[in-house]
Amino acid sequence: MRQDRWFEYVGNVHVHSSYSDGTFSPPQIAGVAKNIGLDFVIINDHDYMTKDLHLEHEGFYDDLLLLMGLEIGGRYHHYLAFDIKEMIPGRGLTPQQVIDQVNEQGGFGFLAHPFEKGMPFAEKSVAYTWNDLSVDGYTGLCIWNFTSRWKEGIRSPLHGVFLIVFKPQFLKGPSKRTLRFWDRKCRERQVVAIGGSDAHGSRFKWGPLVLRPLSYHFLLQSINIHILLKEPLSKEFGKAKAQVYEAMKKGSLYISQDGLKRAKGFNFYYSSCSGLVAGMGERTGYSKGWLVINLPLEGKIRVLRNGNPIIHETGKQLQVKILKPGVYRVEAYYHLPLFGWRPWIFSNPIWLL
Numbered sequence: 001m002r003q004d005r006w007f008e009y010v011g012n013v014h015v016h017s018s019y020s021d022g023t024f025s026p027p028q029i030a031g032v033a034k035n036i037g038l039d040f041v042i043i044n045d046h047d048y049m050t051k052d053l054h055l056e057h058e059g060f061y062d063d064l065l066l067l068m069g070l071e072i073g074g075r076y077h078h079y080l081a082f083d084i085k086e087m088i089p090g091r092g093l094t095p096q097q098v099i100d101q102v103n104e105q106g107g108f109g110f111l112a113h114p115f116e117k118g119m120p121f122a123e124k125s126v127a128y129t130w131n132d133l134s135v136d137g138y139t140g141l142c143i144w145n146f147t148s149r150w151k152e153g154i155r156s157p158l159h160g161v162f163l164i165v166f167k168p169q170f171l172k173g174p175s176k177r178t179l180r181f182w183d184r185k186c187r188e189r190q191v192v193a194i195g196g197s198d199a200h201g202s203r204f205k206w207g208p209l210v211l212r213p214l215s216y217h218f219l220l221q222s223i224n225i226h227i228l229l230k231e232p233l234s235k236e237f238g239k240a241k242a243q244v245y246e247a248m249k250k251g252s253l254y255i256s257q258d259g260l261k262r263a264k265g266f267n268f269y270y271s272s273c274s275g276l277v278a279g280m281g282e283r284t285g286y287s288k289g290w291l292v293i294n295l296p297l298e299g300k301i302r303v304l305r306n307g308n309p310i311i312h313e314t315g316k317q318l319q320v321k322i323l324k325p326g327v328y329r330v331e332a333y334y335h336l337p338l339f340g341w342r343p344w345i346f347s348n349p350i351w352l353l
Helices: 026-035 095-104 146-151 157-165 176-188 237-250
Strands: 007-015 040-046 059-061 064-072 079-082 108-111 140-145 192-196 204-206 209-211 223-229 253-257 267-272 277-279 289-305 308-322 326-336 340-347 350-352
Touching (some): 007 064, 007 192, 026 064, 040 079, 079 095, 095 108, 140 146, 140 253, 176 326, 192 253, 223 237, 277 350
Parallel strands (some): 040 064, 108 140, 140 192
Antiparallel strands (some): 059 064, 079 108, 267 277, 267 289, 289 308, 326 350
């Protein structure tokens, strides 16, 4: 299939509502997402704060598709579950049991912020890490969480003010540890990466000062996932839900910091000399061919094979001749005057093995 025939849709996942520790109701979140031009949004409320999935809120809000997932986990091992039909209380379950119960319902999931470090200033670096890395059966992991990465830079009130003013400009990309772990797992099997906002819309109080530094309006256009479909997103709810979830399970998507610069139009695919074409999230037998990368704006393109960089180029288009089998993915960076090259786009891999 020609890659210009894919249909691209932009969504934000890992959002919290007033059913757990968020401040907006699901319909209010849908309204914000619709107003900023998203195609879909997925709410993952905490299992220990809500007794129900609240699937009654799912559906179309005009052209905005709202879906309800779950974030399962307490002190550690937070798991982002999607397409489940019944509530899964995580208390008393091991991390592997959580994954297994999600799979038994026909759902799928991602390790959430597995290596986060926490906020040094107000939260004493409390981090909700994923410690049992022996688990299996998960679809993938969230490699880039806006709220987690933003909080890690706040070491004092001065840092806080600075990062409130320059939120997207100084956001760090996925941590090196996260990318190393993901790349290693991708050499073992197909492991999908997503990104999320972890939006709560919470207020922050420090003495008499009350701020809402990470509003829903800001976060829902921060780190998004761009899914690629072979057909337009259906207007029928059940089919549209299945289309979004199938793209997420497969990895037919890329992650971008749209708050830095909108990334819609990014493209990355493999074209073999024999005419075979494979896109992000696909696995095919290796044969000689080309990786084709297109950016919507000029940026720095970084191509990696098995987690190791093989080429750096600046521009909007790049074609790379492939002479070896491997797991190939792309990173792109956007240049901001005064701020330099900032992390922008992270693709899912193409497996050529």
